[in-house]
Amino acid sequence: WEKGSYVHLTAYDDYWQDGRPYLDDIYFRIIPDAASRALAMETGDADISQFGNIEPFDVPRLSKLPNLELTTKGYEMFAPMAWIEMNTRKPPLNDRRFRQAIMYALDREFIRDNIFFGLGRVATGPINSVTTQYTPDVQKYPHDPEKAKALLDDMGLEPGSDGVRANVEFLVMPYGEVWTRLAEYIKQAMGKVGVQVTLRSTDSAGWAQQLSNWDYQMTNDYVYQYGHPALGVARTYISDNIRKGVLFSNTMGYSNEKVDELFAKAAVENDDAKREQMYAEVQKILAKDVPVAWLLEMEFPTLLNKRVHNAVTTAIGTSDNFADVWVEPKQ
Template sequence: MRRAVALLALLAAPAAAQPRDTLTIGITQYPSTFHPNIENMAAKSYVLGFARRPLTAYGADWRLTCLACETLPTLENGLAERETTPDGKAGIRVTFRLREGTRWGDGTPVTAEDLRFAWEAGREAATGFGPAEFYRSAYELIVVDPRTVTLRFDRVTFEYASMGDFQPLPAHVERARWQADPRAYRTRTAYDTETTNPALWNGPYRITAVQPGASITLERNAAWAGAAPHFRRITIRTVENTPALEAQLLAGQVDMIAGELGLPIEQAIALERRTGNRFRFLYQPGLIYEHMDLRHDHVALGDRRVRQALLMATDRAQITERLFGGRQPVAHSSVNPLDPMHDPQVRQWPFDLARARALLDEAGWTPGPDGIRRNAAGERLSLEFMTTAGNRAREQVQQVLQGMWRQAGIEARIRNEPPRVFFAETLSRRRFQGLALFAWISAPESVPRSSLHSDEIPREERNWSGQNYGGFRNAEMDVLTHTIPEQLDAAQRREMWRRLQAIYAEELPAIPLWFRADAHVWPTWLDGVRPTGHLNASPLWAEEWRAR
């Protein structure tokens, strides 16, 4: 009897609050690969931020910091030293020491051999690692001791301590696969064939389950030696349709929507108005450049006058006001006003339909009977126009641009693809035929060599490394993107950046649209997430995330 009364009293008492030890995150893209060094896709960077630690990264304060290394090399602390290369050029040697206790998820220490393997694979062009210029410049790697390596570069750059995508790879898992056939390695890597192998991960979490195209499950990495992460499990769900993603948030199927790959800003603003204080919202401006890449070997787009006409037939100010509430400033080059090297005097193309029509006339494209222009060979000015399927904001932009361009006599044929196909196949292998709408995300003062230098045009013999998807070629741009990093004086570097932006605005290697702000949507009980506004995503500091 007493037991029954006690049980009834317990049932009647308020339930004790359960500790929150899981977190479900919604994003709009699924990684095309989980390999850290193959292909560049924001979804992959976001997911791997939980499970891996690169040598260096830029923090939320936009300063370069060590993650997997102990001390950031500088000329002052002696870990970076100028030297002369064997062929007489000015070079630099940079020494990194891995943090003590850093281990792969199977308990194997992360060592200099893992960095050596990453360097060897990157130096082999057939592997298809990017950025290729890094591996060409880093002509020697010296293993000093099991935790220390020295890289020797054949040029001195202001970003010598930034390792970007160069990071350790588990040689005890991957080296044999790579040695068997470097060209086939990208399809045989354990990162894609054994994604849940704990030996691949050295971050606070490791990937324990994947549902291709749908979800990724991460759990605490028992081998992690850093600060203990709060959440026992993190699930990342991919919902490519942004209205469906919003619906899952409202239904409690996801706890948060990552700003790095989440709702368009106008959708988030409307959601905030409807839901009041149910969620926390943060609108983070950042180095996110929304633009249209275009094929420079296209019969029309290879003509600078046609590219300029496309831009002048685009009322970007009206689009940003109507679709984004004026929160996304119009871009006039690829350099964001938040970046210290932005030139406020760069040429600005106004919306001018009459001038756009005149430029098309001048380029030999005259109106046909249906209003669409034709050249002397009778070819219609009809452009394939692609973006990531399911992104409501981009699809709305496409519809608006289709109407605007038709007034100038340009036809846009919309054909979209899921992000994992669009980025991994269509862009990286240069299979798009006209225009491709997407965003670049960069680090502070990131020289755009990989997207503007002619040597970075992806091609089969290099296994499609490089990000100059449109095939832009300009001799002066090649020189600038190569030499800007070599200028250590910031004032002189700024002058070179000014010239780069002037060429960009005149030649239009891509059509600039606007600079994005990310809309982060969090549950009210989540603390510690620090959006950066640049290339290095917030999960790189996931061990700081906490539930109240």
């Protein structure tokens, strides 16, 4: 392990499968700069990208290069879901109408097409549609700024002489240019309905500390669902997972006794029909309460040099063991 440069793995001679692995060694290159990562894929200095290695705006260009191919498969187990996290302890975010107004104010198809460059699906609620127990039968939030304004009017948040109804602070997630662009779009979209958003930047350690200690109003986040709601969904919304200092818990402070009950019962229910009914009901409640503003069922881009074969064959893709991966010699 050359810190700051690479991690080098070599094949194990006594691997349990005869004749495997095919590769003699693997280098995991450490390249902090996104533009340099894209260049490494372009020039052939790197053969595989994974997760968020490549910024979405670089994907269309790189995927058209003759030496590379693109797949979004291999993340079904992770089923990443991107959202706006909202601290429901703090007004005006403690009012469900305000959170619903945010959903109506955002053009999530624009987010998918112009910020993530088509990498994902517009989310309908807390469960990713590629995983189990998903239902589309929930309250929907099409882009409708007038509905957003009506909800804010109903709260008594009338626009002032400057057109501003409310002020909120947005903590920018420091994990790449795409999240900065998303935060800037959210500021513009919410400004159009009278909510003035102030963007606040920090580094990754600061973001994690402030979010986990509830020292924020709004931020972006995304989490993995791990194939089942009992593993990767319930943790975000159940009351007994409101734990200060713990990242990727119920940092919003959302609490609903019925939601707690449904998640607890569904996790141990062996009857398929009853379990599906419970998860369907909890999705309907959450979609109405909007504890987070769901944006996108993310699709990570995996770029592969065409010399590489069998790198993505399962639901965990490039996180699998590479035993069957083989590479054609360089010409």
